[in-house]
Amino acid sequence: MRDLIKLLSITIVISIFCSSCNSNNQANKKSETIIAQSDIKNTKGFKLLESKCYICHFETPDPARMNQMIAPPMLRIKEHYLPNYQNKEDFIKAITTIVNNPSEENTLMPGAVKKFNLMPKLIYNQDELKLIAETIYKYEFGAAPKTRMLMMGDLKLNNGSRWKLKSESVKTIDGIINSLYSFKSNNIKDYNQFGKNIFEQAKFIMLDKSYTGDKFDQIHNFFNGVESDMHLLIQEKSIENAKNTVEDLKIKFNNFYNFFEEE
Structure with a gap:
């Protein structure tokens, strides 16, 4: 019994020591990061x-x-x-x-x-x-306020009607939505590539020079709401998070039809 108590005491001491070491290591790493960022400003x-x-x-x-x-x-x-x-x-x-x-x-x-x-x-x-x-x-530029929607405004209809877009643009969105609902994988690299693929498709609508004025603003209001999710998908490391991002994208892209239609 005495030996058991002695063994438990040693185990507790070792556990406390290891915990202390881990805490110190984390604090040191945090300190090193702060110092490194400070040093970068002098480079x-x-x-x-x-x-x-x-x-x-x-x-x-x-x-x-x-x-x-x-x-x-x-x-x-x-x-x-x-x-x-x-x-x-x-x-x-x-x-x-x-x-x-x-x-x-x-x-x-x-x-x-x-x-x-x-x-x-x-x-x-x-x-x-x-x-x-x-x-x-x-360099870590830090966190930024959510300014995109403040800069562009909220999605709005065109005097009560949906905005008319070219057939190619609507078909591109249709293709993205179809791919969102048909995509299935348990490989995170597939999700990363999928994020790149849908971003490349969306990019051509965002860069279409034929859209101007209020219509241009509304197109970008829409994509401001989904662009960050596409980029998150490109860099995601967790399958569970990637699946959740795809579900979010489904909801956001479905909202497209509430504000836009084929001309």
Whole structure:
């Protein structure tokens, strides 16, 4: 009995020691992350980001300065590109490619292109551009307020009637909805690819230059409500979360028919 009590005492001490070590390790990791973010601000890459990019791009969305915004905030850029390019080298290549050759075909931000137009093609020192892209990859821009719907407004009918869209646009939405209901998999990579596929289809509607004025605004109000889900699906690691995102997308895409119809 005495030996059993002694064994239990030793076990409890070891458990407390391990728990303390884990807590200290987590605290150290958190501290290292904070220090690392602070250090990034002192790097050449961050200084280049400030001097060459923040001229047009806010660091994060600012609802109080929406009328001054002439390009998407850096946080939003990272939100769109990181899910598609999670490897650092791939991320750097994607950012440098779009900056060196801005194009609608390659953009992952069709909503921003429609609102602000394509960024001008600028001549950058390639080593500096890579440093900027690496800094965007490493730097945590933090959380941002939900500004998209504030910026664009709510979905509305056209004087009580649904907005008339081209046959190709409606058929694209039909195709996306059909694929949402027919998609089945237990492989997370299939869900990631599925997110990319439906985003690529939706992108062509968002970039359609024939839609202007109030109709343009309403199209983007709709896609503002689903674009984040498509990007979440692209980067999701959990099958359960991916399945829930697909269910959310079904509901949101079905709402399309309440506001739009084929002309």
